[in-house]
Amino acid sequence: MTKAAENPWLHMKPDTSRRIDIETAHDFFWVTDSKNRYGLLIKFGFPLTDIEIAENIKGISVIPVSDDESGKLYFILTNNGDWEIFLSVCTNLVFMASKCANEISMIPVINLRIKRWQKFLRENNTTAMTEILQMGLLTELYFIVYSLIPEFGYQESILSWVGPDSDKKDFSLPEFFVEVKSFIASKGRIIKISSLQQLDCEIKPLYLSVYGLTHTNHGISILDMIDAVNALIPEEDYETRDIFEAKLSAYGYMQSVTEPPFFTYSFDLSKSYLVSDDFPKILSSGVDSRILTAQYSIDLAKCVTNEVPLPFNT
Numbered sequence: 001m002t003k004a005a006e007n008p009w010l011h012m013k014p015d016t017s018r019r020i021d022i023e024t025a026h027d028f029f030w031v032t033d034s035k036n037r038y039g040l041l042i043k044f045g046f047p048l049t050d051i052e053i054a055e056n057i058k059g060i061s062v063i064p065v066s067d068d069e070s071g072k073l074y075f076i077l078t079n080n081g082d083w084e085i086f087l088s089v090c091t092n093l094v095f096m097a098s099k100c101a102n103e104i105s106m107i108p109v110i111n112l113r114i115k116r117w118q119k120f121l122r123e124n125n126t127t128a129m130t131e132i133l134q135m136g137l138l139t140e141l142y143f144i145v146y147s148l149i150p151e152f153g154y155q156e157s158i159l160s161w162v163g164p165d166s167d168k169k170d171f172s173l174p175e176f177f178v179e180v181k182s183f184i185a186s187k188g189r190i191i192k193i194s195s196l197q198q199l200d201c202e203i204k205p206l207y208l209s210v211y212g213l214t215h216t217n218h219g220i221s222i223l224d225m226i227d228a229v230n231a232l233i234p235e236e237d238y239e240t241r242d243i244f245e246a247k248l249s250a251y252g253y254m255q256s257v258t259e260p261p262f263f264t265y266s267f268d269l270s271k272s273y274l275v276s277d278d279f280p281k282i283l284s285s286g287v288d289s290r291i292l293t294a295q296y297s298i299d300l301a302k303c304v305t306n307e308v309p310l311p312f313n314t
Contacts, residue, residue, distance in 0.1 A: 007083055008087070009030055009032055009038040012030065012031075012032045013036075014036040016031070017030065017031040017041060018030045020094060022094060026042070026097065026098055026103065028042055028098070029043070031074070033076060037076050037077055037078070037080060038077045038080050038086060039074055039076040040090040041072060041074055042073045042094075042097065042110070043072055044070060044103050044106075045103055046069075046071060046103070047067065047070065047071045048066045048072075048073065049066045051071075053073065053107075053110075054110075054111045054114035054115050054118070055114075057117050059082055059085075059086075060075055060077055060078065061074070061075070061078065062074070062075055063075075073110070075089070075090065075093075085121075085257055088254065088257045089113075089117050092113060092255075093110060093114075096238070099238050116246060119249075120254055120257075128258065128259045128261070129253060133251070133252055134262065135182045137225075137248075137251050137252075137253065138213075138222050139180050139182040139213075140180045141222065141228070142211065142225055143180050144157050145228045145232070147209065147312075148160065148171070151312045152312075154232045154233055154240065155240050158229070158233075158240060158243060158244050160172055163251075164250035164251040165247070168198060169198075169206065175205070176207060177201065177204060177206045178206075178209055179199070179209070179275075180209050180210075180211075181208055181209070181210045182210070182213055183211075183212055184212075184213060185212035185214050188301065189269075189299065189301045190300070191210060191300060192295065192297050193298060195293065195294070195295070196282060196283065196284040196287055196291075197284050199281040199282075205275075205311075206275040207272055207273065207274055207311070208274075209271075209272050210269075210271045212267070212268045212270075213265040213266070213268065214265060214268050215263065215264070215265060216264060216265065218266075219266045220266070220267070221262040221265075222253065222262060223262055226248065226253075271300065271307055272308060272309060272310045273300070273307055273308065274308045276306060278306070280302075280303065281298075
């Protein structure tokens with residue numbers, strides 16, 4: 001989030017409204033209430049009385065108001081000091097709702113955005129991402145752009161990215177799974193396995209795609225890779241873009257909300273491995289049922305015999 005963002009409520013007097021400058025047939029307004037709290041107003045040509053609206057977002061009141069012929073949906077910020085995050089919520093919501101063909105179709109879009117923000121703000125107590133989390137996201141996005149999309153196209157590649165949805169693998173493709181791992185190149189080819197299920201491969205074959213990274217001031221960040229994915233999604237494909245954004249949110253990233261630092265890396269090594277019977281691993285099926293969780297590390301420098309190209313790179 002950047003302090004350069006312009007505050008649209010800054011010079012508004014209490015209890016006033018101003019139409020949002022966006023090309024759409026729908027009615028969106030910046031508002032301030034009688035207590036000068038910042039807000040967003042969406043107007044509808046029908047009452048909202050019998051329409052289910054998602055509940056309040058953390059720090060933001062969601063207030064539907066109706067008369068016999070029309071409805072108004074207010075989003076009011078509890079603390080004006082949080083206006084930058086609120087602006088991101090509003091901008092994101094208005095952009096997606098503005099693309100709807102009619103007002104009634106805006107309701108599910110609005111509810112989805114509210115629920116997504118509820119979940120994100122509930123689960124993320126900080127607006128910064130740890131370096132470990134950024135390394136994971138960076139390499140998964142890199143894999144999408146440079147390995148999957150050239151082979152499967154942008155839609156299937158993004159849909160196959162199931163890691164952010166709390167799946168046990170990062171990518172689920174029709175014939176195989178892929179788990180993406182990264183490590184700091186100068187520290188050796190050591191990867192960490194975070195669960196007993198992560199290397200299970202009973203359903204279909206599992207491959208590891210592994211990247212060695214080096215910190216550099218002129219490297220690639222998660223922002224670069226997010227831009228790279230978005231550039232490959234056609235502008236008119238709002239559905240896929242929305243799915244991609246939802247997966248980023250589940251990972252812990254939200255545009256204009258997640259704060260620096262954003263770490264940058266060069267990609268110095270790329271290897272892939274088949275998790276075959278002789279690949280070193282601990283499987284849930286071979287562990288006492290009283291052991292619920294386990295984490296361990298693997299030295300890939302000792303796994304040369306398991307190196308294989310990914311099945312679509314042969």
